[in-house]
Amino acid sequence: MEISPYLCAMNEKRWIRKPELTPEQQQAANDLMQSIYVDRFLATLLAQRNIKNFESAKDFFRPELSQLHDPFLMQDMSVAVERLSQAMAQGEKILIYGDYDVDGTTSVALFYGFLRKIYDKLDYYIPDRYAEGYGVSWQSIDWAQEHGFSLIVTLDCGIKSVDKVTEARHRGIDFIICDHHRPGADLPPAVAVLDPKREDCLYPYKELTGCGVGFKLLHAFCLHNGHDLEPLLNHLDLLVVSIAADIVPITGENRVLAYFGLQRLNTTPCVGVKALIQVAGFSSALDITNVVFGLGPRINAAGRIKHAREAVRLLLCDDEQDAQDFALEINKHNLSRRTFDSTMTEEALAMIQNDTWLADAKSTVLFKEDWHKGVIGIVASRCIEHFHRPTIILTQSNGKAAGSARSVPGFDVYEAIEECAELLEQFGGHTFAAGLTLPVENVDAFRQKFEEIVSSRILPEQLIPRIEVDLELELSAISPKFYKVMRQMAPFGPGNMTPVFATHGVHVAGRPTIMKEKHIKFEVFQGDSPPYTAVGFGMAHLYPDLMSGKPFSICYCVEENNFRGKQSLQLYLKDVKF
Known part of the structure; x- marks a missing residue:
């Protein structure tokens, strides 16, 4: 082929x-x-x-909580606080409703965990990923009515649940929506809709997570009712997990929340998060990357493999032994998730490579009825690592084709999916990630139309992986002082990424070392600079070129290496060009 x-x-x-x-x-x-x-x-x-x-x-270097915005700047906030306060004053039953991903489960744990200390007529509800799907479900409204709840607070979902919220109103159930996804043409008829992305919302910062919006509601609630903020701030470890795992910009208010959230995470995390850190094997201070790849997948695994309620139960746990048991169970789910992930990724890549049309397309849409719904988003991301283009992975769920979409920098996959709305039953999400449901018989037509839309809009350069280089650096500029200042620019993440440097005209000192047949390690210098250790993961194939003696360019991040108690700076290679 x-x-x-x-x-x-x-x-x-x-x-x-x-x-x-x-x-x-x-x-x-x-x-x-x-x-x-x-x-x-x-x-x-x-x-x-x-x-x-x-x-x-x-x-920037010394964030303060005083930099947080007034929560009452958010549209509908006053109404939301009044309704929540009224429900508590009148002894109404309140249901805290969250999505089944990391943002949703941390939202519920934070919101419920705070309120339960001052109010006891409340419960939480996480929809089943497979039986109920994303957002407010019909089953949840039936359950809420059956158990006498008159107020539902949604977290990280609900902005598009117009029909469900309408039906709930007819049954005497009010909603407060806390969401951060793009609204549709019509807002749900809730008592209050808190979403910074509402066109009529003048809140200064638009990139909060669902957990962040819930936090702002509680912030406003505390201010309105004269409650001490300290118990709420004790939950910032959960908020930073949502910020990291949801891949939102770590700028503005998110940066302040992440800064103090990481402090909490690394000093006095809640019992459940502490157990999760232990089973993940972390022994040193965590940063955003550790949370994204170490904690996030484990929390997500509960909802992907079994039920996300297990993750909330862990995050709310007060007993250390129980937390350890829950964390070990969730870790088992994560191991199962990895197996599904690996097998499905291999199948997906084979499907693309063995189909000429798919291999030459500018998008990927794959459907296999027995793929595990819980990991299709992960598989979409894996496919982009090999075929750098907008990708949608679909499986069969409840008689429908359900899928997760991921995109490449610069291309709005949500807008492309929206153009195919007539073929879909439901969709929602962000610029770079979205979910969708459609009749199985529409999959081929959807694949064709999505490809047409992507082909007509995507730029050729967007189909090639990019590395954003902050600046060209002389190796002689790298020093312990340089690294110390740069490290204080953390927390790093979208909008404030770890600085990436490019250096040209460098040479190898000595002979490179191949590690585990895949990776390479060597000393590099530029002119009269001292040599620095450079490590390239998955770059063992560069050995012959490196041994040629030719000068080359490197693209890298500067990191600190701790080996047997000895600290040194090394270069983590992102690419090499000869």
């Missing part, structure tokens, strides 16, 4: 250098060199992040 040019391009990576500083940014960088005593490279990194002067640098 002829190999697709897009597949060939996967061996290439585009190094996209950030634009040169504007005159205003350059002036800011010059001022920062003088006011906070950093070199021109660090000053440039800060200016790129819109740090303009001493005061903004202070806010």
Whole structure:
């Protein structure tokens, strides 16, 4: 079979250098060199992040909770607080309803965990991923009515549940919606709809997680009722897990919440999170990346393999032994998830490689009726690692084709799916990730139309993986002081990524070492600079070129290596070009 040019391009990576500083940014960088005593490279990194002067640098390096916005700036917040307060004053039964992913389960654990200390007529509900699907379900409304609940607070879902909320109103059940997904044309007829992405919402920060919106409601509730904020702030460990796992920008308010959330996570996490950290095997301080790849998948695994209520039960646990038992059980689910993930990814890649049309397409839409619904999103991401293009993985669930979509930088997969709305029964999500449901008989037509839309809109360069390079760096500029200042720019994540550098005209010192037949490690120097250890995972194939003696360019992050108590700086390679 002829190999697709897009597949060939996967061996290439585009190094996209950030634009040169504007005159205003350059002036800011010059001022920062003088006011906070950093070199021109660090000053440039800060200016790129819109740090303009001493005061903004202070806010950036030393966030304070006072930087959080007034929660009452959010549309409908006053109404939401009044209704929640009224329900508690009148002794109504309140149901806390959350989605089954990490954002949803941490939302419920935070909201319920806080309220239960001051109110006892409440319960929580997580829909079954397979029997009920995403969002507010008909089953949940029946359950709420049967058990006498008159107020439901949704977290990380509900913004598109117009029909369900309407029916609930007819049954005497009110809703407060806390969501962060894009609203549809009509808002649900809830008592209050809290969503920064509402067109009529003037809240200054639009990128909160579902857990973040729930936190803001409780923040407002505390202010309105004169409650101490400290018990609420004790739950910031859960909030940072939602921020990390939902891959939202770590800018503005999210950055403040993540900063203090990580402090909490690394000092006094709740009993359930502490048990999760232990089963994940972490022994040093956690950062956003550790949460994304270590804690997030384990919390998610409960809902993917069994039921997400188990994850909430762990996060709410007060007994250390019970928490250990729950965490070990969830860890088993995660091991099962990995097995499904690996098998399905192999099947998906084979389907693409063995089909000429699929291999040459600019999008991927795959359907297999027996794939595990709980890991289709993960498999979509895995496919993008091999075929860099918008991807949708579908499986059969309750007689329908249910799928998860993932995208590549710069392409809005939600808008592309929206263009296919006539073929779908339900869809929702973000620019880079979405979920959808459609009749099985529509899958082929959907695949064709989605491909037509993607082909007409996606740019050729978006089909090639990109590495965003912050700046070109001289190796001699790397020092313990340089790293110490750079490390204080954390927490890193979308909107404030770990700085990536490019250095040209470097040479190998000595002979590279192959590790586990896949990875490579070698010393590298530039001109008169001292040698630095560079590590390239999955780059063992570079050995012959490295041994040629030719100069080359490297693209990398600077990291600290701790080995047998000895600390040293090393370069974590992202790409090499000869």
